[in-house]
Amino acid sequence: MKTFAIAAAALIAVGLQAGPAQAQDNYAWPRMLVVGTPGTTTGSFASTNGWGPVMEKQTGMSVRIVPEGNEMARLQRLTVKKNIQISSTSSAEIRSQVEGIGAYAAVPAQPVYILWHHNDTPWGYVTSGNSDLTSLKDLAKGGYRISTGVFSPTLVTSVKKGLPAFAGLTPEEAQDKFIFVPASSYAESCRAVVEGRADIALCATISSLLSEMEAAPGGIKWLPMDTSDKDGWKGYGNARPMVVPGPISMGVKSAIGVEGSTSNFLYMVRSDTDEDFAYHMAKWFAESFDDYKSTHPLAARMSVERFRHYLNSSPLPVHPGTVRYLKEIGLWDEEDDAWNNAAVARMDAWVAARNAALKEAMSQGIRPSPDDEAFLAILKKHTADLEGFRVRL
Known part of the structure; x- marks a missing residue:
């Protein structure tokens, strides 16, 4: 298991002691943050409603939590409609979305990156x-x-x-x-x-x-x-x-x-999400943890230490803004750069291959559908040589 120097822990302690206002420098937060979660009966929705008001008070942003129980609809809201900035999604669902498993095969692929760890759901x-x-x-x-x-x-x-x-x-x-x-x-x-x-x-x-x-x-x-x-x-x-x-x-x-x-549920963002925004979100999640950890049992699973532990086995790419913060506090090294670069390349390869399959299918008058054998044959042709996402054990 990856370990880090004691200095890293000291850096975290300094950040936590600094308090939210000082820790966030003078960053100009967006006017509104919209976070999509699974439905109202889920722990993801409840725990996001725990830290949301704390962030709202500390940053001045209006934080809206939008429950969307349909996974496909929530993905489309993040990547196509772009009316949510962050989506709480399980790592398993992310794999299906990227690799075009099931119904996802028929929609355009979009690259998404990890912003922060949400919870480890049994x-x-x-x-x-x-x-x-x-x-x-x-x-x-x-x-x-x-x-x-x-x-x-x-x-x-x-x-x-x-x-x-x-x-x-x-x-x-x-x-x-x-x-x-x-x-x-x-x-x-x-x-x-x-x-x-x-x-x-x-x-x-x-x-x-x-x-x-x-x-x-x-x-x-x-x-x-x-x-x-x-x-x-x-x-x-x-x-x-x-x-x-x-x-x-x-x-x-x-x-x-x-x-x-x-x-594991993760807070995901589009790959083109502004790096400064992602950096300051990561910084807030880490340095305001003591302020929101008691708002819901799952909020207590959002510490930077637990996130770091998850990254030891994650196969999914992490947003550059989050990487920047983790490097700053000594919790990211060259070995992490290597696997993350490989994860980005794998993500990009899947996105390119799936979108090429959609383009070829439409040029042949074949309706993209997970139930259409002709379309699935085209999809398989484009993705057969790609390595899938799997937990790094």
């Missing part, structure tokens, strides 16, 4: 408290209804490819044995379990929605993603290469101690 497979399911292996018997969040290509991949692998099935066998129940939002997908519309759903243990579900008649229980199941995790990792296995330590009481997966 996920698990939940079922009703009176379900006969005790293990993911039980699903192999067939006949079970799987809630499928069609609003997120990443969640679709999880339940249609990753979950079958853990149960010892191929995706094709799963199509025959499972009943996939579409859900148009995260809340609808998870609630399907307690409302009797599905037998199992993939949910984040920290969202307020799960507290509501836990209190429902019969309650809920979690099916462990056994870390000793090497074959199961290998198959799941092929479908979800951005998650990390391990016991759940945050969230609703019923999930604590159950083995699941962790997906």
Whole structure:
């Protein structure tokens, strides 16, 4: 694991002691900051609403938090409409967006960079408290209804490819044995379990929605993603290469101690985001941490130390403004430059290849669609030689 000199810690301490006004020099903040998050029932939305008012008070900016539960819509608002400046997005979703997985294949690709670490969210497979399911292996018997969040290509991949692998099935066998129940939002997908519309759903243990579900008649229980199941995790990792296995330590009481997966949420910005803005945002997140860390449990996961720890395994590019700040406090070195430059090059290669595929498809009169075999063949031709994004272990 990467380590840094004691001097770096001293620099951080000096910055924190300086206080927000002094630490931010005389930077002229924009009049308004708009941050997009998943829906109102998520921890991402709640925790962003924790630090937003603190930043508003300290910088004079008007900070608006916009919940957008549809992942595709939130991406478009960040990269195309440009009516949000920052988006809270899971690392897994970012991979799908960049590599054009699922529905993302049919939209133009845009480069996005990490601004800051938001939280490390535990996920698990939940079922009703009176379900006969005790293990993911039980699903192999067939006949079970799987809630499928069609609003997120990443969640679709999880339940249609990753979950079958853990149960010892191929995706094709799963199509025959499972009943996939579409859900148009995260809340609808998870609630399907307690409302009797599905037998199992993939949910984040920290969202307020799960507290509501836990209190429902019969309650809920979690099916462990056994870390000793090497074959199961290998198959799941092929479908979800951005998650990390391990016991759940945050969230609703019923999930604590159950083995699941962790997906990091990140505050992402467009690659063309102003460097000074990104630098001062990073500086504020680090040096005002003590002022906002108690506003929500997930806000406590936004320290510069935790961010630095995440960067030891991240495959995603970091914005130059954030890099500038981390260098300034001694938490970025030449080794980081090397992997980050490689991550930028990988991002650029995927964006160029996918947009070239879209251009070729349209020139041939082929409608870009994840369901069109002719289009998918063109996309595969352009991206076949590219290295995908995967956690650096």
